[in-house]
Amino acid sequence: MSVIIVLIAVSLTVATGFLIAFLWAVRNGQFEDTYAPSVRILMDEKNKPSSPSHSNTEKEK
Amino acid sequence: MDSRTKATRPTMNAMSDSKQSEVTSFIQTKSFKIAEKGASVACYHCGEHCDDTTIAAGDKVFCCNGCRWVYQLLADNDMTDYYAFTEEGRITPAASKDVRFEYLDNPVIQExxxxxxxxxxxxxxxxxxQIHCSACIWLLENLGKLDRGVLNAxxxxxxxxxxxxxxxxxxxxxxxxxLLAAIGYTPDFSQTEAGRPRHMVVERSLYIKLGIAAFCFGNIMLIALPExxxxxxxxxxxxxxxxYLxxxxSVPALYSVSDYFKSAATxxxxxxITMDVPIAIGISTLILRxxxxxxxxxxxxxxxxxAGLAFFLLLGKVFQKKTFHSLSFERDxxxxxxxxxxxxxxxQEKNIPIEDIRIGDQLLIRHHELxxxxSVLLSDEALIDYSFVTGESAPVRVAKNExxxxxxxxxxxxxxxxxxxDVSQSYLTQLWNQDVFVRHSSRITTISEKVAxxxxxxxxxIASFTAIFWLIYEPSxxxxxxxxxxIVSCGCGLPLSxxxxxxTTLRVFASNKFFLKNEKVVERLAVIDTIVFDKTGTLTLAQTGTLRYxxxxxxxxxxxxxxxxxRQSTHPMSRRIFESLAEAELQPVENFVEVQGGGVQATIQNKLIQIGSYRWINGGDGIKSLATETGTRVFVAIDRAVKGWFAIGSEYRQGVKELAESLPSSMxxxxxxGDNDREKHSLQELFGTRAEMRxxxxxxxxxxxxxxxxTAGQHVMMIGDxxxxxxxxxxxxxxxxxxxxTASFTPSSDAIMETSQLKTLPRFIAFAKRSKKxxxxxxxxxxTYNFIALSFAVxxxxxxxxAAVIMPISAISVVSFTVLAVTWSAKKIKLNPMNTVESAVINHAD
Structure with a gap:
């Protein structure tokens, strides 16, 4: 019997975690623009110093 | 190799990983193909077909200096990747060069x-x-490379x-x-003021409540199952x-529906009695019992x-509240x-905010400024375009002290x-002091109000009657x-309908480029029996009337x-005539004279040429009959013999004819x-005698x-621009x-429609009627569900x-019935079925 109560407590904790994650995402504006991030991910970041410089395009030359 | 790919390649030396380079080269080949398709001379920057006035720089061709400048700027900053991006047309920057931003140096305005x-x-x-494509995002977010002061965009x-x-x-x-204006994205400061961010907060709180309700629904359902x-x-x-768990x-679930209690109380x-009243009563009974x-x-x-009720109710609210982010229905x-x-x-000249204008101030107004x-004119002469105010497109000449x-x-x-x-007391702005702008309640009661x-x-x-019945037979x-x-009666089917x-109707309209402010407009649309059109700008094209000869x-x-x-004259009419005769050759002009209120004349090839008013040219046989009417006509005479006249006639929008034909006869x-009645005749030809014209x-x-x-009992739809x-x-x-x-200004309204959809209007009304059914x-x-549940309840x-079974079944069946029925009705009436609102908004910008 107590096992079930423990399990319910665990499941509620997990669910609350997801709820908090969702609330954070809404407040943080994660759903504000659903289009731009899909484009942004395809953009080059060549001028950012942290990104490693590959030589793919050099070979093409 | 095509010049386009050549230009982009040297800049692609730092791909962050190989997958990304694949994607980029895919985009690249795609734009390369498109560039080949449009084989004739297209501007390298904006992609528009160049007229004969092209500007070459290196191996690139540009349609104007604006485009060349932007290309140069991008090239100098190692940003030619931009040209690998776009498939759609880029913005021609030239369009926005008139805008000036000195006033942004004023601390009050900055504040x-x-x-x-x-x-x-x-x-x-x-x-x-102007933001409309993925390249826009790329260019704007790399703004820091064009202006080192920009830290992040x-x-x-x-x-x-x-x-x-x-x-x-x-x-x-x-x-x-x-800088933004120069690269084609002129910032629109008029709208960044109050109103826009608040909208967002309301929407966010609704999503938060929906999330909470979903959490409660799921968990309560889970622990109810063992029972x-x-x-x-x-x-x-x-x-x-x-x-007890x-x-x-259910405490957070109650919080999520707190708005229903508030609005029921109001x-x-x-x-x-609104629909919120039975919902609030139902929820209170549920929780107390x-x-x-x-x-x-x-x-x-x-x-x-x-909890299920709370979840479905909020889901309905979210579905109906879907807003069109980039449109504004509340402009004055x-x-x-x-x-x-x-x-x-x-x-000295000083930039001041518009609210600080006082009577007696002397202002400077530049070309294309409002x-x-x-006011009273202090300069000698002004040429004022009142098309905003009156709809009349021809500019008016104003003299000093007028x-x-x-x-x-x-x-x-x-x-x-x-x-x-004062600004708010002016002739035009007085309109906004009318009481309709202060308080506006629709005279049409909505279906849900009636039914509620x-x-x-x-x-x-029913509740009281059965309670009395049981008090007599079995008081317990x-x-x-x-x-x-x-409890049963507030079952969520009804408020979800x-x-x-x-x-769904809103979304179908949106995918047909007809954007409604809210769902209440659909209901009002369904009962319309009178349509009032504005003429200039709505039925006719506002600016680009065709020049007739x-x-x-x-x-x-x-x-x-x-x-x-x-060519010698700067008068707008002369400009139009000059532009219309693109093929003709230019010849040297002698003795050029411009007569105020008359016209222009000159000697060319030993011939006296005159362009101007009929009275000024004074004469010419056989053409008198044409001169009976005034208006914006200019006559042309060669060696005093009148040849004919030019006039700017309004051009009807495409689809006006179909619209006039397809309007139901009961309408x-x-x-x-705001114009004079010179086009009464052609309007009557289109709309027939039933149309009242003023x-x-x-x-x-x-x-x-x-x-x-x-007041006469008509339900009026007004269409204007x-x-x-x-x-x-x-x-x-x-x-x-x-x-x-839709990116441009529209006056405050219930709906915004793209001009291309004008002919679809009768179908829109018919569709709204079907939705109401x-x-x-x-x-x-x-x-029916209520009846079944009630038969248990009594x-x-x-x-x-x-209760736990009937409630979700009724909710789901109502949702699927309404969505499917509306989509089917859209197909039947030949409207584009619903697609996602985001893509509709994205597409309409192209």
């Missing part, structure tokens, strides 16, 4: 625009209506906004605005534990149904006016004016039955003579125009005309603002499990 400022770091959110595509953080020691707000599945043999300890979980105070049952251990309560004259003007203070308030009205646009050089009236009224009353009647059951009836039907046909030589003369039609209408006349129709229609749009039951491009059908469906047999 209004800058949202956050600390240690010389400032942050602004700018509305850039992030685009919100759906809102067409860019949040820009910049260092004020390295750049300024003005410099950023000017249902055990068939009542559940251990008592478990039952108590689950009961679900009470705890509506009761106003003595109106459940708590009672759990505490006294007499039952397991209905808290799972409560302030959106049209600049936020700052130049005031002359002695010998006159902010009624009155200028707010809303007019100076075309030509710089003028000086003296303000004689009868529904609530009959539920109370009476309370149970009374509460059961109330309207949001889902009209929500009538009279003796012009030889090639005559054309060349006329063109040569027209009353009226046409209002000309020379002032903005206030239009408003009064609509009001007059409404300009500020001069704003009053009538507001007064009407459904005000539709029509626009070429679907709502009734959905009501019938939910009442017998005192409403077990929690029955």
């Amino acid at each position: 209004k625009i800058i949202q956050f400022r600390q240690n010389n770091i400032a942050r602004v959110t700018l509305f850039l209506p 992030q685009v919100n595509f759906l809102r067409k906004e860019a949040a820009i953080t910049f260092d004020e020691t390295k750049t300024s707000l003005r410099a950023v605005a000017e 249902y599945l055990s068939g009542g043999t559940l251990d008592a300890d478990f039952r108590t534990f689950f009961g 679900s009470i705890a979980l 509506s009761i105070r106003q003595k109106i 459940s708590i009672y049952e759990i505490i006294t251990a007499t039952g397991s309560g209905y808290l799972d149904s409560l 004259y302030r959106s049209y006016f600049p936020i700052a003007v130049i005031r002359k203070e002695g010998s 006159i902010p308030s009624d 009155r200028l009205y707010a809303g007019g646009k100076q075309t030509g050089g710089l003028i000086e004016i003296e303000v004689v009236k 009224h009868y529904f609530t009353l009959s539920i109370f009647a 059951l009476a309370a149970n039955v009374f509460t059961s009836v109330l 309207v949001p889902f039907t009209f929500g 009538e009279g003796a046909s012009l030889t090639e030589e005559a054309q060349s003579l006329i063109k040569s003369l027209a 009353k039609v009226a046409i209002l125009s 000309f020379d209408q002032l903005p206030i006349d239009k408003l009064n005309y609509v009001r007059q129709l409404q 300009g500020l001069n229609d704003a009053g009538a749009l507001k007064q009407s039951d459904v005000g539709i603002a029509i626009t070429e491009n 679907i709502v009734y059908a959905a009501f019938a469906l939910t009442l 017998q005192g047999l409403l077990a929690p499990v029955i």
Whole structure:
């Protein structure tokens, strides 16, 4: 019997975690623009110093 | 290799990983193919076909200096990747070169625009209506490379906004605005003021509540299952534990529906029964009875149904509230006016915010700037375009000391004016002091209002009647039955019918480029019986009336003579004539004279050429009959012999003819125009005799005309485009603002429609009517469920499990019925079925 109560407590904790994650995402504006991030991910970041410089395009030359 | 790929390759030396390079090269080949398809000379920057005036730089060809400048800027900053991106047309920057931003140096104005400022770091959110494609995002987010002062730029595509953080020691707000304007994204400052961010907060809180309700629904349902599945043999300890746990979980669910209680309270105070009243009563009964049952251990309560109800209700609200982020339905004259003007203070010129204009101020108005308030002209002459105010497209010549009205646009050089009236008291802006703008309640009661009224009353009647019945026969059951009836009745099918039907209808409209402010407009659209059109800008094209020529046909030589003369004059009409004769050759001009109020004349090839008014040219046989009518006509004479005349005639929009033909005969039609009646005849040909026409209408006349129709019991739809229609749009039951491009200004209205959809209007109305019928059908469906549930309730047999089953079934079936029925009806009526609102908004910008 107590096992079930423990399990319910665990499941509620997990669910609350997801709820908090969702609330954070809404407040943080994660759903504000659903289009731009899909484009942004395809953009080059060549001028950012942290990104490693590959030589793919050099070979093409 | 194509020049395009060659140009981009050297810059692609730092791909962050191989996958990304694959994607980029895919984009690259795609744009390469498109470049080949349009084989003729296209501008390298904006992709538009160049006229004969091309500017070459290296191996690239540009249509104008603006484009070349932007290319040079991008090339200098190693940003030619931009050209690998776009498949759609890029923006021609030339269009926006007239805008000036000196006023952004004024600290008072900066204070209004800058949202956050600390240690010389400032942050602004700018509305850039030109944002339309993925390359826009790329270019704007790399703004820091073009201006080192810009620290960060992030685009919100759906809102067409860019949040820009910049260092004020390295750049300024003005410099950023000017750079944006130069690359084609002119910031629109008029709308970044109050109103927009608040919208967002409301929407967010709704999503948060939906999330909470979903959490409660899921978890309460989970712990309610053992009770249902055990068939009542559940251990008592478990039952108590689950009961108290679900009470705890229903507290946040109650919070999520708190708005229903608030609005039910307001509506009761106003003595109106809305749909929120039975919902609030139902929820309160649910919670009270459940708590009672759990505490006294007499039952397991209905808290799972409560949470489910909350979830479905909020889902409906979210579905119906879907907004079009980049559109604004609430603009008044302030959106049209600049936020700052130049005031002359002695010998100095100072930018001041428009609110600071006082009577007696001397202002400088430049080419293409609006006159902010009624004034007197101090300069010698001005050429004012009043198309905003009157709809009349031909500019008016104003002499010194004459009155200028707010809303007019100076075309030509710089003028000086003296303000004689406050901005809000001007002739045009007075319209907004009318009471329709203060308080507007629709005269049409909505379906849900009507139904809510009868529904609530009959539920109370049934509940009381059965309670009395049981009090007589079995008093212990009476309370149970009374509460059961109330619980069942608020079952969510009924309140969901309207949001889902009209929500889907809104989305179908949106994918047909017809954007409604909210779901209530659909209902009002369904009862429209009178359509009032504005003429200029709505039925006809506002700016680009076609130049017509009538009279003796012009030889090639005559054309060349006329063109040569027209070139000498700066009068707008001469410009138009000059442009229309593109083929003709130019010849040297002698003895050029321009006569005020008359016309121009010159000697070319020993021939006297005259262009001007009939009276000035004075004479010519056989053509007198043409001169009976005045208006904007200019006559042409060669060696004093009148050849014919040029006139700017309004061009009807595409689809006006189909519209006129497809309007149902039961529909009353009226046409209002700020213009004179020179086009009455052609309008009558289009719309027939049933259309009532009124000309020379002032903005206030239009408003009064609509009001007059409404007093006569008509349900009026007004369609207009300009500020001069704003009053009538507001007064009407459904005000539709029509626009070429939804990114541009529209007056405050209930709906915004793209001009291309004008011919679809009758179908839109028919579709709204069908949607209204679907709502009734959905009501019938939910009442069936209510009837089944009630039959359990009145017998005192409403077990929690029955409520828990019927509630979601009715909700899901109502949702799927309404969405499918509306989509089917859209297909039947040949409208594009629903697609996602985001893509509709994205596509309409192209």
